[in-house]
Amino acid sequence: MLISDNLSLKTKLFVVVLFLAVVCVSLPLALAYRQLNSDVVHEAESGAKEELALARRLLDKSDDSNIAVMVSSVSSLIGREIVFIGNDGELYSGASWLDSGGDLLNRPEVIAAVKDGTGFSHGTDPVTGNKVLYAAMAVIDLPDIPKGTLLIEEQIPKAGKSLETVRSVYLWSIPVIILLCYVSIRILVLQLSESVRSMVRTAEAVGQGNFKRRIRNLPGKEFLPLAESINWMAERIDEHVAIITGQKDKLQAVLNGMWDGVMVLDSECRINKVNRSMKEIVHGIEDSINRNPLEVISSPDFQDTCRQVISDDGPVSASIQLALDGDRVYEVNIVKSANSIGPGQGPGAIAVFHDISEIKRLEKVRQDFVANVSHELRTPLTSVKGYAETLLSDPPPPQTLQKSFLETIKKNADHMCKIVDDLLSLSRLEAGRAQTDFRVFDPVVCIEQAWEACSSLAEARGTVLESDLEDHENFIEADPDQLMQVFRNLFENAIKYGPEESLVEVVHRVDSGMLRIEVRDSGPGIPGSDQKRIFERFYSVQKHRRNEFGSTGLGLAISRHIVRNHGGDIWVESPPSGRSRGTSFIFTLPLAS
Template identity: 40%
Template sequence: MKEGLSFRTALLASFCVLLFLAMLVPSWFYYQSIARAVTEEAINGARKGLETVEWLLEHGSDIRSLEEMHQRIAALAARSGMRITRTAADGRVLLDSEAPLNHVPEMETLINRPEIVAAGTQEMGLAIRYSRNVQQEYIFVARKMPADALFPPGFLRIAVPFSNVKEVLQSLRRTFFLVVAILFLAAALLTHSLILRLRSPMKTLTEGIRAIGGLDFKRRIRFSPDQEFYSLANSVNQMAENIDRHLQGISEEKQRLEAVFDGMQEGVMVLDSQGKILSINKALAQMVDYPPLFKGKRPIELIMSLELQESCERLLKQGGAREESPRKLQIELGDGRIYDVTIVKVEHQEGGMGATVVFHDISELKRLERVRQDFVANVSHEMRTPLTSIKGYTESLLLAEEPDPSILSSFLKIILRNCNHMVKMVDDLLQLARLEALKAPIKASPSNPLEALMAAWRTCSSLAEAKGVTLVHEIPAEGVAVSCDFDQLVQVFRNLLENSIRHSLQGGTVSVGCSVVEEAVQFSVRDDGPGIPKQYQQRVFERFFRIERHRGNDSGSTGLGLAICRHITKNHGGQIWVQSPNPGGVTGSTFFFTLPRATREDLQGDTALPPTL
């Protein structure tokens, strides 16, 4: 059917064509059969007429002249509706029922007429043709005749009009065509009415299928069991239900895979068989600054690592199945992050072997490894110095048979001081480990920072007196309540005071201040020492870290005090930092730390504290 025709038009046209052919072919065959029968009947009549005329000519002995014969022939022709012609053997017309005798010699010869030619070789010649002389179609029948009293040997021919037969046939044909047309029109109208009856269910079915084709898989086509297309509608509904169920399963599976893919902490990059990026997950997107249009790019365009690009290319160029051992390498990005990268070959559905690249951030592991190595080295160094001193003085005492009491006392004091230093270092390490692991619960309660400062200063008084350092504080006399563990607050003040005294000038001053900042209290401990270089200000809170020019064991420092302060303030929800040089100066250092301010609910449980500022 021609493209663009509706189903109704195509169905109607097809049915009409089939109906037309079904009616036309039998009717035409029937018409042809009747036409052949009528024609045969006319031909047989012409033959019988020829035989009748021949009999009359043979038995017309009473006819003595050509004029009488002409009259007899003309009368017979008029009665039978035939045209009778007698010719000589050479085709000259001797007698014709429709031509006067005086005109006969002027008539053209009939020697070349088909019926005359056929009669010369057969018993009887027959031809149905159009006569130009009389402008009609005739059935011509001719037979060879012997000589008689009036005529020499020649041919006898009769002509029966065939136009009458054709008129009958044409009338019959018109009747057939009219009947066929009427039947065809009736059948077409009936077909059209049937198609109109099918139009509504077809429209419903078409709209339903179009909606399902538009991804509306919830759409259903409703037909009653006695309607057409009921089975087809049920099949379409079942198909839509199956597709909807399968798509839901695929969608849920895709969501689960995407959730797993995007929920992974490791960065993941998927490559096609050409080594181009297909997708990345959120973790990898956060690791690198990726362009919005990353698909179709090479890994080196996303991550500036030639080693990664070459490893991916080598893996994809090698043949073999995906069971091949994955490639592993480590890369370091510009921000100092270190990643353990695993490249595995995978097979894609569209064909070809691609690869999956997994990035595992091991920066923290590397940092912890360095911290562990530094810790072991620092502890070894810090322990080695006092142990070497203890060993040296002990060996000296053992070598002396009778050591001088004053020397013995001095050596033993040095040994004791180094032992105390080692004990303090071990205690600080244990406390630092507990703070880092949070194994010791924080007993937060409203605490008076002035009392904690005074308790810490009393502990540091001997060290301060040795250097002539004085303490100046700006904490109000009535106190400022903070929510913390009182003993840990004392330790923070003590560590900061010891650090400030140790680095203050001889006869210097250590100043302690405080201020309320929103829901926290900020404290500051200031000294007038040489200060801390900018590049070391972030590292002074690391364990065992010391600025080399101020390093020494004479002060008894373990190098863990500031690290302990950082963990205590952090565990209380505060912060600690250093500013050097001092604000408005060129030397000195000021350590700041914050602690949560005690709330009114906290203060109601402890009436011994004065009201907060």
């Protein structure tokens, strides 16, 4: 029996079980019906045969010579209508149930009786509608009676009622069987459905990422292997996911631990993943996943280089320099990676952002340093060379000019010596090789010595010093000579670049164990763009005025290294807080314990 695949399991089970139940009920009932029908007919035939045999014996014993009267007498004796038909077809005695107009010799039971001695046929009573049995017996050996056939009709109503009862039982059993099958299948399917739903829920949970989900209530034997397989599958998936997650976490930890920024691109040149350093380099890039790099970094060259590396015929790696956030410069190395997202999706790329801003800055400082040293030495050397050539000329200059030329040569030579001495001093400070003599003392002493060294310059410009530091108020542990050099450099700048007849102030305060000293002037100030570089070597805001005072351009760089070597810091504020002009150089030193 073929069942459509579109039907549900419940329907299929119902159809199969119902079919088997109907077959199992129908076969016994059909056999019983057939056997009962056979028994009833056999009983009717036996009764009819006995009655015909009795009628034959009564005819044999009858003394009447009229065959019609004899048959009528026998009918009266046995209480049944008996028909006698001669072999020539003559009807000697009729009956109400017999149609005498037909060919009586061709009746089935008559033909059988002539052949075998007795014969039977079945029919329906036209009056009652009941089934009847027609029986016939041949009469061939009775004296004084012509050869012929006796016929009798046997009613079988009892047999019909029994068969109808069997048929009714069969017809009524069908709905009962259907109901029982439906209820049984319903209960069975509910049990199976619950087991199946439990397994389906577990499989769905595993598919949605809940790899700890298991089938706790194992179903019957039918689904036990399937349930165990699902649990085993979930355990294996959980183990593999744990391994993959661990590897992913390790890789992410490595990426996040890198100082360099890392950007992973897929085969469509879209951002797939970034590390923590990359998030710090480009703020908000974590919200740009699955977007093109050009949407985050405004560099068409970077976008084009990434596409070239990702392309099938592109290079394995490429490098490009990017300037981000103005002063940050990055060396970006782009390397092709096979199947960055998944197998069959083509190669991707990994871009590593290496910050070379400090290298670029140091390179620029080196270039500037070489250029500045060359410039600072070229100017006095040119002057020395020119005056020397003049002195050596023929005829030589007048005696009065020779002394002036020699003084100029000495002045420029002293300036070059000062530059060289400052460079050597700065080099020793940077390398930590400068000789230091740390002692506890009052910084007022250094202030007085530094101002005394600048007294000639201060008197020439009419500059006056004013300090709020008092004797024996604060003590520091430092190198007095180096600290005096810091004050001298700051005082010289304040005197040189401040207006004439002005005031240089020294103010202080103590904060968290540090002595904070501020040197103020009322000069034109330092532009904000120059304040970041004011402590670089040879850097000057007013370059045209540096040679006017014989400055080397190294004083502030030396001061910064001295202060930092003493555990403090130095910076500039221009204009100072609460003023509209002027400059304040502020540095801190730790107080003596």
